[in-house]
Amino acid sequence: MATPSLLRRPHIRPHLKRLGASLRWTLLSTLTPSLSLEQRVKGKVVLVTGASSGIGAFTAQRLAAAGAIVVMTARTEDKLTKLVQSIRDHGGKASAIRCDISDLDDCDRLCRRVIDEHGRVDILINNAGRSIRRSVVFSVDRFHDFQRTMQLNYFGAIRIALNLIPSMIERGDGHIINISTLGVQTGVPRFSAYLGSKCALEGWTSAAQNELAHKGIDFTLINYPLVRTPMIAPTKAYDRFPALTEAQAAQWLCNAIVRRQKRIVPTSGLVFVGMNYLVPRTTEFLMNIGYQVAPESFSKVTVLDEERQARKRASITPLQRH
Numbered sequence: 001m002a003t004p005s006l007l008r009r010p011h012i013r014p015h016l017k018r019l020g021a022s023l024r025w026t027l028l029s030t031l032t033p034s035l036s037l038e039q040r041v042k043g044k045v046v047l048v049t050g051a052s053s054g055i056g057a058f059t060a061q062r063l064a065a066a067g068a069i070v071v072m073t074a075r076t077e078d079k080l081t082k083l084v085q086s087i088r089d090h091g092g093k094a095s096a097i098r099c100d101i102s103d104l105d106d107c108d109r110l111c112r113r114v115i116d117e118h119g120r121v122d123i124l125i126n127n128a129g130r131s132i133r134r135s136v137v138f139s140v141d142r143f144h145d146f147q148r149t150m151q152l153n154y155f156g157a158i159r160i161a162l163n164l165i166p167s168m169i170e171r172g173d174g175h176i177i178n179i180s181t182l183g184v185q186t187g188v189p190r191f192s193a194y195l196g197s198k199c200a201l202e203g204w205t206s207a208a209q210n211e212l213a214h215k216g217i218d219f220t221l222i223n224y225p226l227v228r229t230p231m232i233a234p235t236k237a238y239d240r241f242p243a244l245t246e247a248q249a250a251q252w253l254c255n256a257i258v259r260r261q262k263r264i265v266p267t268s269g270l271v272f273v274g275m276n277y278l279v280p281r282t283t284e285f286l287m288n289i290g291y292q293v294a295p296e297s298f299s300k301v302t303v304l305d306e307e308r309q310a311r312k313r314a315s316i317t318p319l320q321r322h
């Protein structure tokens, strides 16, 4: 008697369909960028998290102008209300639902409401995020920094995706865009809590993509470099660094929606990936020198705090230190 095979027959056709669509949209977006965005999003329900400011707010407005039905979410209701009104004044379709994405029950409520009101989500942009700039040595008694970045940037984002994936599978179509950072490639010092959460998001995205590719669901990861938004405003040193504008960042997102690439990363990110594999110690040396040169914080309060901590460390004898 023949042993039944443990292997199942794979579905190849969805991959061929996807390849065809990818070639078509790449060509179309090269020839007519704005028209291709309109064709891609017209009448589509797009859920944008973190839509009350920065990249999310700008992108929501661009998508609504291109004909999408935009559902905007964040915690600050008055900002959302103003943005929705402005979109409607310009003839676009938008609505707002308040949600604290670090609260998982709130994420479930948000998804239920969007499905009740719109029947589906075609495109999910997991954009809400928080960043914390603090060295590991100053985080030893701040475990909550690691918990709150994970709660919002990872758990909240995947909770929303998990809510929506079943209906995307049912329809055989869906696009989930997860916003990450160039820091994942560079390992930029002082962002361990933030990068940990974004790496978790990236790991989840890669596995989920490999499982759902034949179900018509596409995932895109965007590794943004610095973008001039309220998020980086508290770090005054960034005023002197080159950064994308919100409009440019929104354009990256629009391109991602049209072409559904797997990942969008600046060339510098690819250089860092190569360097980390080929010359890891040299890369580490350069990053560490950069870390030592840059102050912990540029705000007066934290500089004082640093000085206090430094004095405290100096008062500990070498024996105590070991």
Ligand SMILES: NC(=O)c1ccc[n+]([C@@H]2O[C@H](COP(=O)([O-])OP(=O)(O)OC[C@H]3O[C@@H](n4cnc5c(N)ncnc54)[C@H](OP(=O)(O)O)[C@@H]3O)[C@@H](O)[C@H]2O)c1
Pocket: 049, 050, 051, 052, 053, 054, 055, 056, 073, 074, 075, 076, 077, 079, 099, 100, 101, 102, 126, 127, 128, 129, 130, 131, 152, 179, 180, 181, 182, 223, 224, 225, 226, 227, 228, 229, 230, 231, 232
């Ligand atoms: N700016 C950069 O240089 C940069 C670089 C790489 C990646 N990114 C990523 O880009 C994304 C957007 O950031 P941004 O630069 O546009 O920052 P931003 O202007 O500070 O926007 C962050 C958005 O997230 C929302 N948010 C924060 N906590 C939330 C919570 N608990 N629940 C729901 N919404 C919450 C904020 O709205 P409320 O406060 O109203 O809730 C706001 O709409 C983030 O994922 C960030 O990690 C940014």
